[in-house]
Amino acid sequence: MVTDQRDAGRRLVFSTIRKAGRIARVDLARETGISPATVTSITAELIREGLIEETGPSQDNDLRRGRPRVDLKVRGAARIVAGMKLSHQTIAVALVDFEGTLVGEACLELDRARFKAAELLPLFRRALEHAVSTAGMTMDALAGIGIGMAGTVDAAHGTVYWSPGLSERNVPLREMLMADLDMPVFIDNDANLVAMAEQYFGHGRGVSDFIVLTIESGVGMGIVVNHEIYRGARGCGAEFGHTKVQLDGALCRCGQRGCLEAYVADYALLREAATTTDFADRATTAQKLQSLVEAAQAGDETAKSIFDRAGRMFAMGLANIVNIFDPELIILSGERMQFDYLYAEDVLDGIRKSIVQIDMAPPEVRIHKWGDLMWAKGAAAYAIEGVAEIALQDIAGNAA
Amino acid sequence: MVTDQRDAGRRLVFSTIRKAGRIARVDLARETGISPATVTSITAELIREGLIEETGPSQDNDLRRGRPRVDLKVRGAARIVAGMKLSHQTIAVALVDFEGTLVGEACLELDRARFKAAELLPLFRRALEHAVSTAGMTMDALAGIGIGMAGTVDAAHGTVYWSPGLSERNVPLREMLMADLDMPVFIDNDANLVAMAEQYFGHGRGVSDFIVLTIESGVGMGIVVNHEIYRGARGCGAEFGHTKVQLDGALCRCGQRGCLEAYVADYALLREAATTTDFADRATTAQKLQSLVEAAQAGDETAKSIFDRAGRMFAMGLANIVNIFDPELIILSGERMQFDYLYAEDVLDGIRKSIVQIDMAPPEVRIHKWGDLMWAKGAAAYAIEGVAEIALQDIAGNAA
DNA sequence: GGCAATAATTTACGACCAAAATCAAACTTG
DNA sequence: CAAGTTTGATTTTGGTCGTAAATTATTGCC
Numbered sequence: 001m002v003t004d005q006r007d008a009g010r011r012l013v014f015s016t017i018r019k020a021g022r023i024a025r026v027d028l029a030r031e032t033g034i035s036p037a038t039v040t041s042i043t044a045e046l047i048r049e050g051l052i053e054e055t056g057p058s059q060d061n062d063l064r065r066g067r068p069r070v071d072l073k074v075r076g077a078a079r080i081v082a083g084m085k086l087s088h089q090t091i092a093v094a095l096v097d098f099e100g101t102l103v104g105e106a107c108l109e110l111d112r113a114r115f116k117a118a119e120l121l122p123l124f125r126r127a128l129e130h131a132v133s134t135a136g137m138t139m140d141a142l143a144g145i146g147i148g149m150a151g152t153v154d155a156a157h158g159t160v161y162w163s164p165g166l167s168e169r170n171v172p173l174r175e176m177l178m179a180d181l182d183m184p185v186f187i188d189n190d191a192n193l194v195a196m197a198e199q200y201f202g203h204g205r206g207v208s209d210f211i212v213l214t215i216e217s218g219v220g221m222g223i224v225v226n227h228e229i230y231r232g233a234r235g236c237g238a239e240f241g242h243t244k245v246q247l248d249g250a251l252c253r254c255g256q257r258g259c260l261e262a263y264v265a266d267y268a269l270l271r272e273a274a275t276t277t278d279f280a281d282r283a284t285t286a287q288k289l290q291s292l293v294e295a296a297q298a299g300d301e302t303a304k305s306i307f308d309r310a311g312r313m314f315a316m317g318l319a320n321i322v323n324i325f326d327p328e329l330i331i332l333s334g335e336r337m338q339f340d341y342l343y344a345e346d347v348l349d350g351i352r353k354s355i356v357q358i359d360m361a362p363p364e365v366r367i368h369k370w371g372d373l374m375w376a377k378g379a380a381a382y383a384i385e386g387v388a389e390i391a392l393q394d395i396a397g398n399a400a
Numbered sequence: 401m402v403t404d405q406r407d408a409g410r411r412l413v414f415s416t417i418r419k420a421g422r423i424a425r426v427d428l429a430r431e432t433g434i435s436p437a438t439v440t441s442i443t444a445e446l447i448r449e450g451l452i453e454e455t456g457p458s459q460d461n462d463l464r465r466g467r468p469r470v471d472l473k474v475r476g477a478a479r480i481v482a483g484m485k486l487s488h489q490t491i492a493v494a495l496v497d498f499e500g501t502l503v504g505e506a507c508l509e510l511d512r513a514r515f516k517a518a519e520l521l522p523l524f525r526r527a528l529e530h531a532v533s534t535a536g537m538t539m540d541a542l543a544g545i546g547i548g549m550a551g552t553v554d555a556a557h558g559t560v561y562w563s564p565g566l567s568e569r570n571v572p573l574r575e576m577l578m579a580d581l582d583m584p585v586f587i588d589n590d591a592n593l594v595a596m597a598e599q600y601f602g603h604g605r606g607v608s609d610f611i612v613l614t615i616e617s618g619v620g621m622g623i624v625v626n627h628e629i630y631r632g633a634r635g636c637g638a639e640f641g642h643t644k645v646q647l648d649g650a651l652c653r654c655g656q657r658g659c660l661e662a663y664v665a666d667y668a669l670l671r672e673a674a675t676t677t678d679f680a681d682r683a684t685t686a687q688k689l690q691s692l693v694e695a696a697q698a699g700d701e702t703a704k705s706i707f708d709r710a711g712r713m714f715a716m717g718l719a720n721i722v723n724i725f726d727p728e729l730i731i732l733s734g735e736r737m738q739f740d741y742l743y744a745e746d747v748l749d750g751i752r753k754s755i756v757q758i759d760m761a762p763p764e765v766r767i768h769k770w771g772d773l774m775w776a777k778g779a780a781a782y783a784i785e786g787v788a789e790i791a792l793q794d795i796a797g798n799a800a
Numbered sequence: 801g802g803c804a805a806t807a808a809t810t811t812a813c814g815a816c817c818a819a820a821a822t823c824a825a826a827c828t829t830g
Numbered sequence: 831c832a833a834g835t836t837t838g839a840t841t842t843t844g845g846t847c848g849t850a851a852a853t854t855a856t857t858g859c860c
Contacts, residue, residue, distance in 0.1 A: 004817085005405050005847065026807060035849050040809055066806020067856040209633050221724075225625055232726025233609050233763060239723040244716045244754055247646070256754060258716075316644045316658075323639040324621075324724060326632025354644055354656060363633065404848085405816060426838060435818045440840055457826095466837025467825045 006042075007396050009034055013042045014392060017052055017072055019206060024058055024069030043072060049395055051078050051098075051388075074099050079143040079387050082128055083380025085190060086149050086165045088113050088217065091123060093131040094376035095142075098384065100201055104135025105373060113164070117171040121180045128181070144183055144390070146383030147173075148190035148375055150218060152239075155188040155231060186386045190214075190375055191240075192229050194333050195222025196385070197378030203331050203366050210329040211321060213240065217285075218253075219261050223325070241265070243320065245313050263313040272306050315350030322351065322363055333368045406442075407796050409434055413442045414792060417452055417472055419606060424458055424469030443472060449795055451478050451498075451788075474499050479543040479787050482528055483780025485590060486549050486565045488617065489513050491523060493531040494776035495542075498784065500601055504535025505773060513564070517571040521580045528581070544583055544790070546783030547573075548590035548775055550618060552639075555588040555631055586786045590614075591640075592629050593778030594733050595622025600781040603731050603766050610729040611721060613640065617685075618653075619661050623725070641665070643720065645713050663713040672706050715750030722751065722763055733768045 012032050017023055020031075025043060029036040046052045053075040057068045076099035083094045089112065095104035108127035115123070124147075132139055151163030158174020160166055166173075177185040188196075195212040198204035204212070204224060212222040221240030223230040241261035242254055249258030250268065262268050266289055273292050295303035318330070352362055412432050417423055420431075425443060429436040446452045453475040457468045476499035483494045489512065495504035508527035515523070524547075532539055551563030558574020560566055566573075577585040588596075595612040598604035604612070604624060612622040621640030623630040641661035642654055649658030650668065662668050666689055673692050696703035718730070752762055 009848085024807080036808070037810080037850080038848055041848085044809095064806070065804075065858050067808070067854095069807060223724075225630065230625065233728035239726075243720045243723050244645075245647070247712060247716055312647060316647055320643045320720065321724070323643050324623075324721070326639075328633035409817090424838080436839070437819080437841080438817055441817090444840095464837070465827055465835075467839075469838060 007392075009038060009042055010046070010392055010395065013039065014046060014051065014074075014388065018074050018388075022055055022058075022071040022073045024071050026069055028072070045395065047072075049391070050075055051391055076101060079384075079391070080137070080141050081144045081146065081380055081383035081387055082131065082142055083146045083193075083376040083378065083383055084124060084127065084148070085193075085375035085379055086120075086124075086147070086163075087375070088164070091127040092373065092376045093127050094373050094380050095131055095135050095137075096377065096380035096384070098388075100377075100381065100384065102373070102377070104131050104137070105376070106131035106134055114167045115165065116167055117160075117173060117176060120166070120173075121176060124177065125180065139181075142183055144186065144383045144387040145177070145181065146186045146188070146193070146379035146381070146386070147177070148188060148193040148379040148382075149173075150190050150216075150220070153187055153189045155186070155192070155229075158185070158187050160187065184383075184386055184390060186379075186382050188229075188379075188382055189220070189222075190378070191220025192222040192231070193378030193382055194220070194374060195224055195229060195378070196381045197370075197374055198222075198331050198333060198368065199224055199227075200381040200384070201377060202333070202370075203329065203368055207329050209325070209327050210331060211325060211327045212331045212333050213318070214334050215264065215332075216334065217266055219264060221321070240317065240321065243317050245317050260313060260317040264310045269306055269310060273303065276302050311347045312350060315347045316354060319351045319354030323354075327363050330363055330365045331368050332365065333370060333374065407792075409438060409442055410446070410792055410795065413439065414446060414451065414474075414788065418474050418788075422455060422458075422471040422473045424471050426469055428472070445795065447472075449791070450475055451791055476501060479784075479791070480537065480541050481544045481546065481780055481783035481787055482531065482542055483546045483593075483776040483778065483783055484524060484527065484548070485593075485775035485779055486520075486547070486563075487775070488564070491527040492773065492776045493527050494773050494780050495531055495535050495537075496777065496780035496784070498788075500777075500781065500784065502773070502777070504531050504537070505776070506531035506534055514567045515565065516567055517560075517573060517576060520566070520573075521576060524577065525580065539581075542583055544586065544783045544787040545577070545581065546586045546588075546593070546779035546781070546786070547577070548588060548593040548779040548782075549573075550590050550616075550620070553587055553589045555586070555592070555629075558585070558587050560587065584783075584786055584790060586782050588629075588779075588782055589620070589622075590775055590778070591620025592622045592631070593782055594620070594774060595624055595629060595778070596781045596785070597770075597774055597778030598622075598731050598733060598768065599624060599627075600784070601777060602733070602770075603729065603768055607729050609725075609727050610731060611725060611727045612731045612733050613718070614734050615664065615732075616734065617666055619664060621721070640717065640721065643717050645717050660713060660717040664710045669706055669710060673703065676702050711747045712750060715747045716754060719751045719754030723754075727763050730763055730765045731768050732765065733770060733774065 013028060013034070016028060016032055025036065025039050029039045032039070043052065047054070051074070052072050055071045055073050058071045076097035078098040080095060080097055080103065083096060085092045089110045091108040091110065093106045094102060097103050106127060108123065108130065110123065129139065132142070149160060149163045149165060152161040153159070153163070154161065158172060160171045160173045162169050174185050174187045191212065191214050194214050195204070198212050204210050208227050210224050214220040219241030242252065242256065242259045244258040245260050245263065246258040250262040251257055252259035252262035253267065266285055269292060270285065270288050292303055292306070296307050322330070348365055351365070413428060413434070416428060416432055425436065425439050428443070429439045432439070443452065447454070451474070452472050455471045455473050458471045476497035478498040480495060480497055480503065483496060485492045489510045491508040491510065493506045494502060497503050506527060508523065508530065510523065529539065532542070549560060549563045549565060552561040553559070553563070554561065558572060560571045560573045562569050574585050574587045591612065591614050594614050595604070598612050604610050608627050610624050614620040619641030642652065642656065642659045644658040645660050645663065646658040650662040651657055652659035652662035653667070666685055669692060670685065670688050692703055692706070696707050722730070748765055751765070
């Protein structure tokens, strides 16, 4: 407890710098409420440890009088971390420096979708080694690894209760990976990591309470409350996709009925479409979906009604989230352009009509079309957070 | 910022004492992580200020050797606060001491249900004066007042956006009351205050994340995240009752369709029942409900089916909460015994079947049948929290 | 070139916490 | 029943830390 106060100060200063990107000491003092003297002392310490660096005089100095302010920023070269995402038959890797800039990437195609945990370890390692060598680095340049997986994951304990990519249940994957790779590993539900990507690099910067929704083969949700990912009592991510929108409704992959996912996920759309359309000539799910979207755009009433219902169900589920959470901001984050219909103006309108009316603006809804690497960058953000925590604790330990 | 650390220590020590009820200094030191020396110094300060007191040797001293431990507790007489709840045509008042023990109560019947804000002020005052004089005290014995109202309330700003008891919208009620009564006033949504009552006095003691649901004429929800009431971005409580459980479903009082409330609230049950039953001989809502419950218990199929549907809708809504929040504990809190059917084993079973399955126990569901004063005690708990905060800040101010 | 303005650092000092020592109040034991 | 033991609480002591004030640094302005 002896260095408690200093510790808190360091954390606060460091995270303020990271959130700001670039910031001068004066502003740091003003924002954190810490006195300039202490800011000097803390930043000196962080510079000495190599975690932050000066970037030279601020841009806007010529507008001011007096001694020019010197901006500080996180020192990108301080640490390199990897973010990985296990998707359907692929492992995507992003190498990212301490500032969050991408310094390398790789993608490993897999021959199937489900693996035993023991089979997965060498695959992760291979993907990682590939990314590292392509970037001209070695494995020991990495300070930590973040991993995102679909399914229910207990981030605190690093246990994967269930994942579509794993054929086993209750796998202590984090422990296994840490033993195998010999570096800190952080695992979380992929939707949570997208939320973290938004918080670190996207629309969620500086927003205290927001919600991120992703639509892929399933529907994922990440909740940020008070600047932190909310994980619930059992450490599992929020299961928006299995929110019930219809009593005894459509059958879901999870075995229950009426889940939102059973109305808006790709398999749900395709099984409806299959009633009237023969998709025999289309091989992949993506191709089938593509043709369904095109049919709707061409005016096919059946296809349109499928999307229409999915959109209304989605609006209802989303309105429920708003009614329960009253977030400041909702981010619809994803890469699938063919899902545009879900983000259409009518859907957003449906949400607005379904939330409790007060004389204040409803939460802002933003649509964020990320590229393929979003997931992996989210995982990297999680790794950065964990590695930064370790670094700050190291300083505290050395000082004591 | 100079007494930052001491301030945090004081807060921590005081809240630990309050949570524990009675606790010796050694245990305080162990629980808070603060050194015994500092605990001595802080507790001495709090005793000097009259906020806590020694209660003599602990009960279990004869089981131990060595110097007997001396328990500390919050000094009840330190402050008296009032909690008030505005319900349909009544104002309930609870006078509570700093420990939370009831020292007086009163109830004022009103001649109608909706008032202008300016009309409400003298009514609140009259109810308060009645309670105070009945308890043999004077108004200036009160250190603060907590008020609970149905509707959407911004607790931070003390604004009532809308309430069934107010004929105006966007009323700065807190400001008005503080000016009128000349003491600190704290206002919040009634469901949030029930959550606080559970946190302070009920099943929620020591639980970090839980959810409280109340069913009255509407359906209310209070969310506790990380030991704090979650209020959302716009400061309004969570609107569980207006969560949608059916696309284009039953019409709700709020004007929208498919709200949970439109299936489980008393008016919803009665309007269904009215289709086949003539309630002309029953005057009040409560009497009508009573006869409906009796009919169901007597085996009337129509009545049973009404309750059955309400129960299934309730289970669905509740399961959604679990899927989204994954709380440690859910408390169904209320006073209406006739709503037993909603808490029946089938309903709980329905919830368990509708949540995402992982290999861990589902959240515990507890039913808490409070008396009439629950709401007012919740309001009092809120007032205690606010008044304690003021007291601790005063100490910090004096010290500086 | 000196003055004003603003940023950052250094200095002086008091607040605070924890470890160690001490005091206090019981029980145990011979 | 007196000395020792055990455990709780307080006091003493040493050192860390943060802030205010003073100082130094660096530029713009006249």
